[in-house]
Amino acid sequence: MATSNVVCALVLSTLFHFVLVHVSSREIHVLKKCGFQAIYQLGDSLADSGNLIRENPLSPYASFPYGLKLSKPTGRCSNGLLMIDYIARSAKLPYLDAYLNPARIFYRGCGGVNFAVAGSTALPVEALLLKNMMNIVTKESLSTQLEWMSTYFNTCSKDCVREIESSLFMVGEIGGNDYNYAFLFHKTTEEMKALVPEVIKAIEDAVVKVIGYAIDGCPKPATEKDPEELKKHPDHIM
Secondary structure, eight states: HHHHHHHHHHHHHTHHHHHHHHHOOOEEEEEEGOOEEEEEEEESSSTTHHHHHHHTTTTTTGSTTGGGTTOOOOOOOSSSSHHHHHHHHHTOOOOBBBTOTTOOOOSSSSSSSEOOTOOSSSOOOOHHTTOOOSSSSSEEEBHHHHHHHHHHHHHHOHHHHHTTTTEEEEEEOOOOOHHHHHTTOOHHHHHHHHHHHHHHHHHHHHHHHHHHHHHHSOOOOGGGSOOHHHHHTTTTTO
């Protein structure tokens, strides 16, 4: 299984090729052979499929021209589909519903969920405030998304727990907004550089936690996990 997932990871790294050029019907579902039963997404506006507009219905992403090619605005920061939608399509899975969508559709148990929120940062809101910065788009951050994921896994069915072992976890894109807000609040070059290790550490910690879900099938307290052991099992993480 580990070898097949490594192959799938390599396929994902070239997925844009399949998205941007004409492909045959056989190639469209190239990720189906990986056997993913569900996809779980963390990230920002490059992946959000409707969480921000549930938090803020007045968001511009809740109205046209966003969603123009989908016949209605869905909360995607695009006039059509996002990269995660093409990944789901290639794996022959349904498009991911937003975690905050109360009417999200389940598929084969729990089926996968999109926790990404447009405007999210890797650093928590409190950490930004300590640097005299503010997230002007959302109060959610990567840590919030991880809390949502933990809550979701702790309340899903036994079928869902089994499904997690055959799931694809997408972490990111995340972290770009930390620098966007730093620019917005006129931070110096040195202050921007100081952000880099903190943002990287926040993302690294998130990846380690998500790998723990992929290994165990359900969340456990961080004290019960060996971080070095978790880093040995990146098969399901992108």
